[in-house]
Amino acid sequence: MLPLGLRVLDKLEGLIDHHMRSLDASKVSLSSLTSESLWKKTGRYEKVQSELFGVTDRRESGFVLAPTHEEEITSIVGDSIRSSSDLPLRLYQITRKYRDELRPRQGLLRAKEFIMKDLYTFDADHDSALQAYDAVKEAYNALFTNLGLPFVVAQADSGVMGGSLSHEYHYLSPDGEDTVHICGTCGYAVNDEAVDATAQQTAATNATDGPATGIICPKCPDDTNSTLAPQRAVEVGHTFHLGTRYTAPLHATVSIAGKDTPMHMGCHGIGVSRLMAAVASQLSDATGLVWPRAIAPFDVAVIPKSLPGSPSWLLVERVYERLRSVRVPNRSGGGARLDVAVDDRSGKKTRSLVWKLNEADVVGYPIVLVVPGRNGDGSVEVQCRRLGVKESVKVEDLVHKVQELSTKL
Known part of the structure; x- marks a missing residue:
């Protein structure tokens, strides 16, 4: 591993x-x-x-x-x-x-x-x-x-x-x-091993293919002729x-x-x-993995367009601070804090934005945030490949949006 x-x-x-x-x-x-x-x-x-x-x-x-x-x-x-x-x-x-x-x-x-x-x-x-x-x-x-x-x-x-x-x-x-x-x-x-012990074999008639073998469902009423596929x-x-x-x-x-x-x-x-x-x-799909939120390596990946120390990095830190204390309900009725990762690789490890986004798709983070978004108004681009979401969201609305998506993942 x-x-x-x-x-x-x-x-x-x-x-x-x-x-x-x-x-x-x-x-x-x-x-x-x-x-x-x-x-x-x-x-x-x-x-x-x-x-x-x-x-x-x-x-x-x-x-x-x-x-x-x-x-x-x-x-x-x-x-x-x-x-x-x-x-x-x-x-x-x-x-x-x-x-x-x-x-x-x-x-x-x-x-x-x-x-x-x-x-x-x-x-x-x-x-x-x-x-x-x-x-x-x-x-x-x-x-x-x-x-x-x-x-x-x-x-x-x-x-x-x-x-x-x-x-x-x-x-x-x-x-x-x-x-x-x-x-x-x-x-x-x-x-497969237990099917003979729990259901009886019977002949089923297929109008196109002629006689075929079917296995009658032992739980359905006899008059339904329900078979196991x-x-x-x-x-x-x-x-x-x-x-x-x-x-x-x-x-x-x-x-x-x-x-x-x-x-x-x-x-x-x-x-x-x-x-x-x-x-x-x-x-998984042709692009990469798509983990369910319950076991994803991180719930949210923040992909900055800039490097640490640049003026727009303050927005990255603001987004991270807003999200890291958020609690999101899960399917068992409980809740957990969002697990947030920031791709802050720099120096010899610096990669292009396109490379980072492609890697995020391969890894399969449930939600990806591009900071800042493409509108140039300080908003964040929210991407969720599993739900087919890609939209710009204001920072003040970001927590609500991430919570909304997370409950569906």
Whole structure:
């Protein structure tokens, strides 16, 4: 991550932290090296060994560069919690993970090293665990809504992760490697692996192409004949209700009515670096990136026409001072101060106005201000590529204009 990319990543992680706090989740940091023996206890090692980076120490003990941390967190909780009164427990981390991908491609969308948020929930019984699962789904919906991009929640197959209930979060994209099947009537969605288990195959008649195979939507009334249409997508999040899949073999139990009972567990991931790349792909155009304000490296870029020390630089400073203390509401109902950058490069780093404006478009700042504007009356030119805005605004009206645009980004 280079400086501006790291700012995007930090803001994305801060947004995730905000929504994890809504679940009363505590942040932890687990080791990238995890014991191979733990993976063998749960039976996962043999199933996914080809995707694991394995290392041995000087004593020939086996370790794994963790692609996920179900075994380790369950072992820690099992050693620490004995009473059901200590539950529920919500622990999450944002950390680097490693997977020996067969075909890493598309930059951060599929890589051997990636950044992931994983949340682990522990409850005393099945019903409480399902309530936790629903709460996490609500938090995920709020998080993805904050980013301001349409997303799809698809019923999914749990695969080698185990458990009986899971959902995936997708951005629809022709560049995606996944397929989701979506009902055009009710919006129900299911991923490619789970579609056969949730919907029945039926023959559909197409007046032009003749007989074709359709998948009847299991949520719509039978008389609607609503079918699911396949679309390419990028998976950016996944929730799993695991039950006792890991707590039973790792003996993570609590005493209930005098009996040691395995805790009920859930795990919920977000591919943070993948999400960053997916958002960039969704909003980029031929000119450059177009970041949503929630994770943009800066909310506003001020592009001066003059250099520091010139007479018109006083207007640049005035604009900056007016904006840097402004608070703008966000989609979660809160607010934050505008993050403002001034391109004051001078000396050997001096660039032309045209070069700076082109670079601002490539970087993808939500709002760009050219100071002074082209009218020569001390106004400022306000540009917002995503909303198609380019207009002159008086300095005294600038705060209102920037707030108005920001609430739409």
